[in-house]
Amino acid sequence: MNLHRLLSAAERARVVDRPAGAVAKGLRKLLRNSRVDGALRGSWLGHPVHPLLVTLPxxxxxxxxxxDFGFGQPQTARRLQALGxxxxxPTVLLxxxxYSGLDTTQRRxxxxxxxxxxxxxxCYLAAWRSEDRTVNRVWSLAGLLAVSAGGALGGHLSYSQGAGVRRWESVPFQRRPPVGDPAAAGWEPAR
Known part of the structure; x- marks a missing residue:
């Protein structure tokens, strides 16, 4: 199974529909008719701010x-864990x-x-709290693995599913149907 197909499997994870829909609905209600909503979602920038901020953690x-592993500087590593x-x-907030504006497939x-x-x-919190270097390393590697998987899904959400793409333009972005969707055969973008 190639990586794209694995990431696309998230689009079919219907098990998260009910809680994901409830969270999105609650967020829309909270942010509705609010200048804060546009600011948090990047209206002032012309695209979402969240993908920019994720580079910090x-x-x-x-x-x-x-x-830690390359230069043998565990104290610097702990400081960087704390910075992340x-x-x-703020990254989660954005x-x-x-998330409040995603469709069902994107919410999955x-x-x-x-x-x-x-x-x-x-995992990074557990690593940072640990005084034992070996335990810190184990937790930080587990954290890096989990964040890598989460980041790959975030990239899929943005680039493959078009979440947030051209949201403030007059002509809406047309997202390609999910892999394996019968509608994907013969799909062409609007002209």
Whole structure:
């Protein structure tokens, strides 16, 4: 099974539909008719802000692994783990604002993306709290693995499913049907 097909399987994870729909509905209700909604979703920038902000925790955590395993600097690694954890709440907030505008198929992928990243952040919190270097390393590697999976799903959500793409343009973006969908055969973008 290739990676694209594996990521596309998230689009068919109907088991998350009920909780994912309830979360999106609650977020829409909370953010409805609010200037804050547009600001959180990037109306001032012309595209979502969440994908930009994710570089902070991911970059900090990847750098932590480099400093720990590559340069033997566990204290620097712990500081970078803390930086990633500090950047997580605003990143989650912006992701939730974007989540409120997703369709059902995108919400499935988004829910699994969020779950993977939540597991990753929890692993990094456990790593950061541990005084034992071996335990820290195990938790941080588990966190990096989970965040990598979550990030791959986030990339699929943005690039393959078109979440947030051209949302403020007058002509809406047409998303390609999910892989394996009978409608995918013969699909062509609108002209």
């Amino acid at each position: 991911i970059g900090a955590w990847v750098s932590a692994a480099v400093f 954890l500090a950047a997580t709440p 992701g939730l604002a974007d 992928t988004g829910a699994l993306h969020a779950l993977g990243n939540a597991v990753g952040a929890a």
